[in-house]
Amino acid sequence: MEQVAFDLPAHLPTTSEAFAKFPSTRYQGSKRKLLPFLHEACKSYSFSSVLDLYSGTASVSLMFRYMGKTVYANDYMRYNSETARLLLSLTNDWLRALDLNDLIERAFKSNGQSGRLVSENYSGIYFPDDENAQIDEFCANLNGFSDREASLLTYLMGQAMLMKRPYNLFHRANLEMRMKDVPRSFGNAKTWATPFQDHMRKLGKMLQKCDFSGPTGTALCLNTSDLSSLSVEPDLIYLDPPYLNGKGVPVDYAGFYHFLEGLVDYALFDQGNARYPHKPIALKPSRWRTADGGLEEIRDILLRWPSARVAISYRGDGKPSIDSLKTLLHSQGYVINEHTAVEYKYALSKNFDATEDLLIGTPKAII
Secondary structure (H helix, E strand, O other), X not given: OEEEEEOOOOOOOHHHHHHHOOXXXXXXXXXXXXXXXXXXXXXXXXXXXXXXXXXXXXXXXXXXXXXXXXXXXXXOOHHHHHHHHHHOOOOHHHHHOOOHHHHHHHHOOOOOOOOOHHHHHOEOOOEOHHHHHHHHHHHHHHHHOOHHHHHHHHHHHHHHHHHOOHHHOOOOOOXXXXXXXXXXXXXXXXXXXXXXXXXXXXXXXHHHOOOOOOOOOEEEOOOOOOHHHOOOOOOEEEEOOOOEOOOOOOOOHHHHHHHHXXXXXXXXXXXXXXXXXXXXXXXXXXXXXXXXXXXXXXXXXXXXXXXXXXXXXXXXXXXXXXXXXHHHHHHOOEEXXXXXXXXXXXXXXXXOOOOEEEEEEEEHHHO
């Protein structure tokens, strides 16, 4: 097994400068800051198509598009899938010619057609009443836009909603943390008070600076518990799975970001689970809630695409362990190259020994 270590470069080359202009993300575990490392590791392998099986923010999918690959991005969260569909189809000419101010203004214009699902079901939980009403109005207006415009607005609104949430999450009914009238020594209060529209304009202008080169990709929205429904046959399978942390606690992305699903399907705002104070609307099954279940899913992925290379992004202290993943790959006849981002530090992590690893397994049949 060959092991290669990369320092994240102090002076970024041209590709990394492009990656720096990729859309900012607020998701836990986002690989956006690691794109230079991932690009450096992947560019020496021969492949023309890639399936990003747990696409999340779609940052890595967008990187592969920029590399000229045919990209299939899959995520079981509807908002994430819609994000991938947008980022894999945007063109520079369309986006830069867009009147963002007019688009966003029309998205919040009162038309007398809005429902009250957010206002009635989520009062006092995530946003104050005036902002709940704005979310209802926004959702009602989406039907008046083209598919691409609606997709862009949905993405921008979701990111704006995350910015106005404590911890950028929807895992608790903790509006009082934002609304409490106490002296604050940090910048969150200003971000929370900024209107949705202002956040969306800023985010949209950042998108207009991004280079959306490469072929149009395909977005899928399927639960990986059933791989038979994924009919694509890519050369490379890229995996950034929701593994357990070093303490064995699973990362429940559906629980963290469920509320954004209502932007894609408004009726979901009427289906919150009242057993919980935060009324989640998307509790979805995942085998990654246990280490054994995660290994089973990786094994099934290898069996489903036996002729494809597999690239697994993984935190060094994650569970199942790196060693168990290597053992599994070896048992299935893969030759492994291991790449490590030796100077990467996870945000908010107190574990200074946690590395970001990329295992690239190549079936012996294609060597």
